[in-house]
Amino acid sequence: MTYDIYNRIQHDINLKRYLREHSNWYKILNRNPDSFPFFVEEMKISYKLTTSDKINRTIDNISMIQSFLDVLK
Numbered sequence: 001m002t003y004d005i006y007n008r009i010q011h012d013i014n015l016k017r018y019l020r021e022h023s024n025w026y027k028i029l030n031r032n033p034d035s036f037p038f039f040v041e042e043m044k045i046s047y048k049l050t051t052s053d054k055i056n057r058t059i060d061n062i063s064m065i066q067s068f069l070d071v072l073k
Contacts, residue, residue, distance in 0.1 A: 001029045005036050018043040 009015045018039075019025055025039055044050050 001026070002033045005029060005033055008036075014047055014049070015040065015043055018046060 009019055022042075028035055029039060
């Protein structure tokens with residue numbers, strides 16, 4: 001694993017936690033540092049941090065607030 005990748009993992013809590021939970025990525029990143037973007041993408045999908053997940057969460061929150069306001073009327 002290159003120092004750059006190691007440093008990025010150490011400074012991101014989610015990446016560090018995902019690497020600990022899925023230790024097979026140690027071997028993959030050591031052998032092929034170019035696979036780091038795939039590692040990040042898999043972590044985002046696993047922890048639901050993708051843009052579409054964020055949009056869905058926002059829509060759900062707006063819907064909940066709207067239903068709450070409808071009850072108060």
